[in-house]
Amino acid sequence: QKEVEQDPGPLSVPEGAIVSLNCTYSNSAFQYFMWYRQYSRKGPELLMYTYSSGNKEDGRFTAQVDKSSKYISLFIRDSQPSDSATYLCAMSSGTSGTYKYIFGTGTRLKVLA
Amino acid sequence: EPEVTQTPSHQVTQMGQEVILRCVPISNHLYFYWYRQILGQKVEFLVSFYNNEISEKSEIFDDQFSVERPDGSNFTLKIRSTKLEDSAMYFCASMRDSYGYTFGSGTRLTVV
Numbered sequence: 407q408k409e410v411e412q413d414p415g416p417l418s419v420p421e422g423a424i425v426s427l428n429c430t431y432s433n434s435a436f437q438y439f440m441w442y443r444q445y446s447r448k449g450p451e452l453l454m455y456t457y458s459s460g461n462k463e464d465g466r467f468t469a470q471v472d473k474s475s476k477y478i479s480l481f482i483r484d485s486q487p488s489d490s491a492t493y494l495c496a497m498s499s500g501t502s503g504t505y506k507y508i509f510g511t512g513t514r515l516k517v518l519a
Numbered sequence: 520e521p522e523v524t525q526t527p528s529h530q531v532t533q534m535g536q537e538v539i540l541r542c543v544p545i546s547n548h549l550y551f552y553w554y555r556q557i558l559g560q561k562v563e564f565l566v567s568f569y570n571n572e573i574s575e576k577s578e579i580f581d582d583q584f585s586v587e588r589p590d591g592s593n594f595t596l597k598i599r600s601t602k603l604e605d606s607a608m609y610f611c612a613s614m615r616d617s618y619g620y621t622f623g624s625g626t627r628l629t630v631v
Contacts, residue, residue: 440619449523449610449622450562457617494562504567504575505550505617511561
């Protein structure tokens with residue numbers, strides 16, 4: 407079983423739709439959960455950071471972490487064509503002080519105008 | 520907003536040559552990283568650097584790779600003898616505390 411699994415998509419939605427992106431993981435030691443957005447041939451850009459379980463909201467973005475199910479989600483409300491990108495989940499146990507991230511493969515999202 | 524700066528943006532090198540990829544992390548950050556992304560694949564951890572030493576490295580980071588923070592502002596990744604399979608995007612990242620990395624825009628390394 408892969409440490410972090412993410413559906414690669416592509417996912418196509420109409421403008422204004424609610425988008426749900428998900429990752430599952432196997433390592434129960436993960437405590438830090440991140441969502442990054444990556445445009446083609448660019449560096450990942452941090453969207454959301456969550457420590458442990460719970461929800462976090464920032465504008466149109468909501469991140470959810472369910473540690474009991476080893477499942478994390480990112481919701482995008484009122485999606486825009488500019489949201490078209492690859493969305494990467496990343497996780498870390500934070501042990502040994504390195505905060506090494508394990509990334510999912512990324513989900514390609516296309517928002518159609 | 521502070522940025523992580525990477526140079527060059529694209530480097531083409533012959534197999535067997537040495538390359539140095541350069542990064543200027545955000546100035547008050549304490550943790551530094553190199554990751555790579557082979558085209559179409561996921562972002563993979565190479566090495567982390569904290570308190571002027573390597574804190575963790577992956578299996579990919581073998582004896583051909585080294586990192587340095589020579590002057591308190593730059594952070595470099597050296598590949599001693601490049602192979603075709605080293606062709607990838609290399610990303611530098613830095614972080615002040617546990618609240619998520621800031622990545623640079625990457626160096627695309629092409630080994631021919």
